[in-house]
Amino acid sequence: MKKIFQLVILLALFFSLPIQSFASINGAVTTHLGKSNAAVTIRDAESGKIVYSQNGDKLMRPASNMKLVSGAAALSILGEDYRFKTNLYIDGIIVNDTLNGNVYIKGSGDPTLKKDDFLEFAKELKRIGIRTINGHLIGDDTAFSGSTLPPGVLKSDETYYFGARTSAITMSQNNDFDASTVIITAKPGKVGAKPSYSIEPNLSGMVISNQAKTVSKGSRNTITIKRAYNTNRIIISGNLPQGSSKKEWVTLQDPSKNTMQAIKQTLQGTGLKFVKSSKVELGKVPQKATLLYTNESRMLAAIFPAFMKLSNNSIADILVKAMGKQQLGEGSTNKGATLLKKYSDSLDIPVNNWRFADGSGLSNSNRVTSNGLSQLLYKVQKESYFGTFFDSLPVAGNKDRMVGGTLKSRLTNSALQNRIYAKTGYIPNVYTLSGYMKGQSGKQYIFSILLENKSSGNVYIDRTMAALVKNL
Numbered sequence: 001m002k003k004i005f006q007l008v009i010l011l012a013l014f015f016s017l018p019i020q021s022f023a024s025i026n027g028a029v030t031t032h033l034g035k036s037n038a039a040v041t042i043r044d045a046e047s048g049k050i051v052y053s054q055n056g057d058k059l060m061r062p063a064s065n066m067k068l069v070s071g072a073a074a075l076s077i078l079g080e081d082y083r084f085k086t087n088l089y090i091d092g093i094i095v096n097d098t099l100n101g102n103v104y105i106k107g108s109g110d111p112t113l114k115k116d117d118f119l120e121f122a123k124e125l126k127r128i129g130i131r132t133i134n135g136h137l138i139g140d141d142t143a144f145s146g147s148t149l150p151p152g153v154l155k156s157d158e159t160y161y162f163g164a165r166t167s168a169i170t171m172s173q174n175n176d177f178d179a180s181t182v183i184i185t186a187k188p189g190k191v192g193a194k195p196s197y198s199i200e201p202n203l204s205g206m207v208i209s210n211q212a213k214t215v216s217k218g219s220r221n222t223i224t225i226k227r228a229y230n231t232n233r234i235i236i237s238g239n240l241p242q243g244s245s246k247k248e249w250v251t252l253q254d255p256s257k258n259t260m261q262a263i264k265q266t267l268q269g270t271g272l273k274f275v276k277s278s279k280v281e282l283g284k285v286p287q288k289a290t291l292l293y294t295n296e297s298r299m300l301a302a303i304f305p306a307f308m309k310l311s312n313n314s315i316a317d318i319l320v321k322a323m324g325k326q327q328l329g330e331g332s333t334n335k336g337a338t339l340l341k342k343y344s345d346s347l348d349i350p351v352n353n354w355r356f357a358d359g360s361g362l363s364n365s366n367r368v369t370s371n372g373l374s375q376l377l378y379k380v381q382k383e384s385y386f387g388t389f390f391d392s393l394p395v396a397g398n399k400d401r402m403v404g405g406t407l408k409s410r411l412t413n414s415a416l417q418n419r420i421y422a423k424t425g426y427i428p429n430v431y432t433l434s435g436y437m438k439g440q441s442g443k444q445y446i447f448s449i450l451l452e453n454k455s456s457g458n459v460y461i462d463r464t465m466a467a468l469v470k471n472l
Helices: 002-014 019-032 063-077 115-127 255-269 300-309 313-328 333-346 370-382 386-391 401-407 457-471
Strands: 038-044 050-054 085-090 093-095 098-100 103-106 137-140 181-187 196-200 207-210 213-215 224-227 233-237 239-241 246-251 280-282 290-296 420-427 430-438 444-452
Touching: 019 038, 019 050, 019 457, 038 370, 050 370, 063 300, 063 313, 063 333, 063 370, 063 386, 063 420, 063 430, 085 115, 115 255, 115 290, 137 255, 181 233, 196 207, 224 246, 255 280, 300 313, 300 386, 300 401, 313 333, 370 386, 370 430, 370 444, 401 420, 420 457, 430 457, 444 457
Parallel strands: 103 137, 137 280, 207 233, 213 239
Antiparallel strands: 038 050, 038 444, 085 103, 085 290, 093 098, 181 196, 181 246, 224 233, 420 430, 430 444
């Protein structure tokens, strides 16, 4: 017992914490998180000095804490004022009100592109007198390369928004910017009849198979809305009780082609006509084509809250490809991942053993350390883009969805609310939380907690955080 007490004193002195605080923190970490499957690092936010570490150099899966790396790198490399551009071209000649030629859309990965932007394309075509298109609608998605399916997406998860494919031509349906999705809402009809459904922005080349049934109010709601694996077929099945509804984000099988179909349907809805032989195709914009209009997204800084607070996977993986395209001339995940490593190196983070598989953290192949993540969080405080980075982090216990984000229903105790700004993370068997906190003393700290193989891990992380705030 005497030797253990002496060891606690030595560790406390090494980490510059009062003995009682160190013992309380160490006790909370080992009690709630265990020793072997948890990596925990706490730093003084002002000096960057580590005040507590357990397994700080152990390689762990970061889950969505990977977005701390990809997000900070994007702000540094692309810049806060970066805008995605989507160009509208035409070729051929206009005779009377008919374009005898093709219409081209060239994308750069804009995750914010929506129906309102498609309507701007229609307005520009009409502005120069086009009412009928005697040609094809062609999408140029060559800005990005490699697989559209992000690493780590399971076959069973491909239909869900968090497993959406990434493409240089994509679309979102609202300001959450869940790119490469459509939104389907099912509503009940008469008992025994099929529910009705709506799809935003439109069918987009998808096919709906409605196999569901309306049941009486109070019955069990078993309705599901899923896309059949590797197809454009969306299946609505199960029972939908009267008095209820179901809303689901469903991913696109081929984001480029499906988005082009959505654009065509939107153009047609404004009165623009395509000849019967007109097709939706993918291909490169020819040099002879004329640039008609450039649609610009909002600045990257304005996209960041949806990205970080809502833990948006598609934005993360798009940013990685966008960095690769801008800096290395290739919009692939592999090229983008090399830039994540280079950026981390620039902050003097020892990342030689880290593994960068994606930007979102969905892949099980990613590996980081809590010492390294906390070092990143310390270093970015001195960067010009830190305000954007910090303000995008979820805020503990804040009920406003675009403030609290993924922490709005966690750490809600009054002693913890608005004291913790941190990025959450989860994939099966992995729970993570890293960010900034104000201790009970009023002093600011940086922390990183990476936890594996512990059921209901968020519960134990939150208990640990309560102890950290209390004892720091």
